[in-house]
Amino acid sequence: MSTAHDTTTTAAAAPAPTTRTGKAADYLDQRTGIGGVVKEFARKVFPDHWSFMLGEMALYSFIALLISGVFLTMFFEPSMALTQFEGEYPATATGQTVSVAYASTLEMSFEVRGGLLMRQVHHWSALIFMASIVVHMMRVFFTGAFRKPRELNWLVGFTLLILGLAAGFSGYSLPDDVLSGNGLRITDGVVKSIPLIGSYMSYMIFGGEFPGEHIIPRLFTVHILLVPALIVALIALHLFLMVLHKHTQFPGGGRTDKNVVGYPALPVYVAKMTGNFFIVFGVLVLMGATMAINNVWNYGPYDPSPVSAGAQPDWYMLFLEGSLRLMPGQGTEWVIFGYTLPLNVLIPAVVVPGILFTFLIVYPFLEARVTGDKREHHVLDRPRNVPVRTALGVAFLSDFILLAAAGSNDLIATHFGMSINEITWVYRILFFLLPVAAFVVTKRLCLGLQRKDRELVLHGHESGRIVRYANGEYVEVHTPLDDQERWMRVNYDAPAPLEIEPKMDARGVKRKGYGADKRWQGLSRFFYEDRVEPVTPAQLAAAHSHGDHDALEAGGQQAAPAAVGSGSTTGTDSQEH
Amino acid sequence: MSDMNHTNDNSAEVTTPAGAGTDVVQSDKFTDPGVPAHRPRLTDVDPRSAKRNERIVTFLFALSCLGAIGTIVxxxxxxxxxxxxxVRLxxxxxxxxxxxxxxxxxxAGIHWAKALMVDxxxxxxRHPIRSSDEVRADAVRDLNEGLEDSGVVGRRGLLKGAALSALALFPLTIAVPLIGSVGGDWNISKFKHTIWKKGTRLALDPSGRPIKASDVNIGSAFHVVPETTEEFRQSHEWITEKSKAVVLMVRVRPEDLKSDQSPEGEQWSYDGIVAYSKxxxxxxxPVALYEQQTHHLLCPCHQSTFDVADSAKVVFGPANRPLPQLPIAVDDEGYLVAQDDFAEPIGPSFWERLK
Structure with missing residues (x-):
């Protein structure tokens, strides 16, 4: 009987499995059809680059957060009920009236074996989680990995960044200590500043007036259920899209938009990714074991009166803190028809992050529009080859870092014995100057590097070998680039600004939509006016034929539009309109 | 030359040596040299090295076992x-x-992958992400068939409207009760009042002991709360009320006191003692740092600085308004008392603050 069944369900030719693994696989495949999945993925190729590990680090620190977080929930009680602290350690807390949340935090630190370790691992993991998200995002931005078809996945990643901030913020406030309580109070102040609904939003968050007795249980639910569930769902979507699109690859020999070059999932990436997870988790545990973090018993339970000087939020909130610190107060609170509009809070806490986040959301679509680009991109850009994108990224980054430094201006003042007022004023001015300077310098650096690439392709590397000709002339011998290196330095696009149709149509009537086109063209010029075209084989041949150094400089000129680019792009770009 | 964007396309064919060289367009663009040749590692050519690296990997796994046992020990x-x-140990x-x-x-895993696994x-x-035209056409046909099969013949608009209305309204059954309760009593006018009343004694924080004017030396700063019962001080209401009622009180030499916030005909300070919302x-x-020499109060969070000798005006930083003053006096027994609640809402600004 049984053999008859086997032959009907499996392929007639396939013999029944005999090994234990074979039997198990057969059992599973008959019920799930997993064979197809294994065939699809086992030898799937992924490209290799160290920077592709950054997103993985975010994923693995999230797993570390889940593991250590489950441990913590077993001992933490999210209640604001007041209690006398019974524990003997820390001695300063004994007998104090504290919230149950605070008491359970101390108990899990001092009485649960490994409790303090897990608390510290959890906190460090949160910091590293956010850091790897940000660095991963920088990699994606600067290499242009957000381009078609990955714009939507960029938005998924952006949402994960925001959810990460929400997770960190809600978790940070749970121990109900003085430091996090004052953080909540600042949040309350920011929420209240929102026009029309601010006061009601404050009531909504706290279930009444600050601090009330609901906020810790509410944050707990947000922290352990709502936000992590969303993060898990979006990570799944993020990875699904990553597999669907197949990973991007860095430019190089044999790498095109139509293939993927790398190593197979089995065995290489199974080993590398598993190994990476354990290394990331291991380093986080090492940090938790050796570096104290958030010793809440040193701060004491929440009390609305005291506050500690030199207090900083976790690093990912520092830019908001710095933004609040830099905003001058004089004249920035407006009263309109008797209603108060505190711009001294709204601008730094709502508008400034709003600008940053809006930039991140719209950038992929903006760049595609000004490039007139509708192709799929799977080969990454070298950052130098897209000077304005790189410069914009560095400009935003420089202000982000400046604001984070401004969030520590009190520490800078006390550590270096400087006047806090002067530091603040310097930062206020730099907030406007630094991004502009960073933009200009970065753009020039990129163009310079591109010219260097041209020069290397045309002339080769300096060999250090000096040759004297019979006529007495000394010449340094240049080594021509090998095929791979030359390909890396010439294989890129240098798009020209958009060309638009003329203002008047054929019958001399003013064309509708001309104004909008004109504005897009202006933006496109901002992006692509200055560009360095890649060397063409003809130029290389020309350089070799006369072999004279000076004669070749023209080839390296910036934009070289007359010779190379301009006037040539009309056909491709105008189809946009 | 005329199609720069397209000929520069990375997706140009790479392994087509047949066409290369002869084609004129090819001179515009270098040809892809193809995937670089594999360079063997030491472990690929030297079996002894491979063996040694295998031992290293084994050793690392063994070390890991020892670590796990160490934790249990x-x-x-x-x-x-x-x-x-x-606890630290x-x-x-x-x-x-x-x-x-x-x-x-x-x-061990990484080393195994890098040293021993085939590299x-x-x-x-890759295939284009978009579905082919045939698949798209089939999808559109399926959708249309599905719509036709939905069985609605006439008055499609009415049914659609009713269905959408029902879907739009049902979340309200959850949202209304939730929003109704999530903000407590929604009485935001509480922002405008504190528990300070006429005659409430000023007490020390955290002990709750009332303060005599004679106890306040020139130059000293006191963290002050309203005097209440010990029982109230162990409750949640206290923490919420204290959040609004905390006061910082300092005594300066009366001649140093340039101004305070008392209106014409009233005296809100007492002999150089001034009390401002903290x-x-x-x-x-909480604005907690007092600098005796300059009479400046500094907020450690964002460095707003207030001059207590001059109506708590903002001297520096992101704050816009002075700290509201608590009008104080001295009762028959010499204790400092409040004349009244603050004259304006304390703390950060909000939309309805002046309404």
Whole structure:
């Protein structure tokens, strides 16, 4: 009987499995059809680059957060009920009236074996989680990995960044200590500043007036259920899209938009990714074991009166803190028809992050529009080859870092014995100057590097070998680039600004939509006016034929539009309109 | 030359040596040299090296086992009871063992992959993400068939409207009760009042002891709360009320006191003693740092600075308004008391503040 069944369900030719693994696989495949999945993925190729590990680090620190977080929930009680602290350690807390949340935090630190370790691992993991998200995002931005078809996945990643901030913020406030309580109070102040609904939003968050007795249980639910569930769902979507699109690859020999070059999932990436997870988790545990973090018993339970000087939020909130610190107060609170509009809070806490986040959301679509680009991109850009994108990224980054430094201006003042007022004023001015300077310098650096690439392709590397000709002339011998290196330095696009149709149509009537086109063209010029075209084989041949150094400089000129680019792009770009 | 964007396309065919060289367009663009040749590693050519690296990987896994066992030993042998130091030691030992166990596996895995696993690059094709035209046409046909099969013949608009209305309204059944209760009593006018009343004694924070004017020396700063019962001070209401009622009181030489906020005909300070709300008018941190020489109050959160000798005006930083003053006087027994609640809402600004 049984053999008859086997032959009907499996392929007639396939013999029944005999090994234990074979039997198990057969059992599973008959019920799930997993064979197809294994065939699809086992030898799937992924490209290799160290920077592709950054997103993985975010994923693995999230797993570390889940593991250590489950441990913590077993001992933490999210209640604001007041209690006398019974524990003997820390001695300063004994007998104090504290919230149950605070008491359970101390108990899990001092009485649960490994409790303090897990608390510290959890906190460090949160910091590293956010850091790897940000660095991963920088990699994606600067290499242009957000381009078609990955714009939507960029938005998924952006949402994960925001959810990460929400997770960190809600978790940070749970121990109900003085430091996090004052953080909540600042949040309350920011929420209240929102026009029309601010006061009601404050009531909504706290279930009444600050601090009330609901906020810790509410944050707990947000922290352990709502936000992590969303993060898990979006990570799944993020990875699904990553597999669907197949990973991007860095430019190089044999790498095109139509293939993927790398190593197979089995065995290489199974080993590398598993190994990476354990290394990331291991380093986080090492940090938790050796570096104290958030010793809440040193701060004491929440009390609305005291506050500690030199207090900083976790690093990912520092830019908001710095933004609040830099905003001058004089004249920035407006009263309109008797209603108060505190711009001294709204601008730094709502508008400034709003600008940053809006930039991140719209950038992929903006760049595609000004490039007139509708192709799929799977080969990454070298950052130098897209000077304005790189410069914009560095400009935003420089202000982000400046604001984070401004969030520590009190520490800078006390550590270096400087006047806090002067530091603040310097930062206020730099907030406007630094991004502009960073933009200009970065753009020039990129163009310079591109010219260097041209020069290397045309002339080769300096060999250090000096040759004297019979006529007495000394010449340094240049080594021509090998095929791979030359390909890396010439294989890129240098798009020209958009060309638009003329203002008047054929019958001399003013064309509708001309104004909008004109504005897009202006933006496109901002992006692509200055560009360095890649060397063409003809130029290389020309350089070799006369072999004279000076004669070749023209080839390296910036934009070289007359010779190379301009006037040539009309056909491709105008189809946009 | 005329199609720069397209000929520069990375997706140009790479392995077509047949067309290369002869084609005129090809001179515009270098040809892709193809995937670089595989360079053998030491482990590929030297079996002894491969063997040695295999031993290293094995050793790392073994080390990981020892780390795991070490953690269990530390768990049993070094209990954290006794002192803060023993908690630290226990944390350190548990963590060190755990880290060795994790890092052992991690480094072994990576080393295995890098030194021993085949590192010849493979090439696979990508396919355009978009579905083919046939698939799209089929999808549109299926959707249309599905719509036709939905069975609605006439008055489609009415049914659609009713269905959408029902879907739009049903969330209200959850949202209304939730929003109704989530903000407590929604009485935001509480922002405008504190528990200070006429005659409430000023008391020390945290002890709750009332303060005599004679106890306040020139130059000293007091953290002040309203005097209440001990029972109230153990309740939640107290923490919420204290959040609004905390006051910072200082005494300056009467001749140094340039101004305070008392209106014409009233005296809100007492013999150089002035009391101001401790809650910053910026975003609500307690303004806790008092500098005796300059009479400046500094908020440690965002460095708003107020001059207590001059109506608590903003001297520096992001705050816009002075700290509201608590009008004080002295009662028959010499204790400092409030004349009234603050004349304006304390703390950060909000939309209805002046309404």
């Amino acid at each position: 530390a768990y049993v042998a070094v209990p954290p009871e006794g002192s803060t130091g023993s 226990s944390t350190l030992l548990l963590g060190a063992g755990m880290a060795v166990s994790l890092l052992g596996i991690g480094i 010849t690059e493979m090439v696979q094709d 809650i910053c008018t910026h975003v609500g941190c």
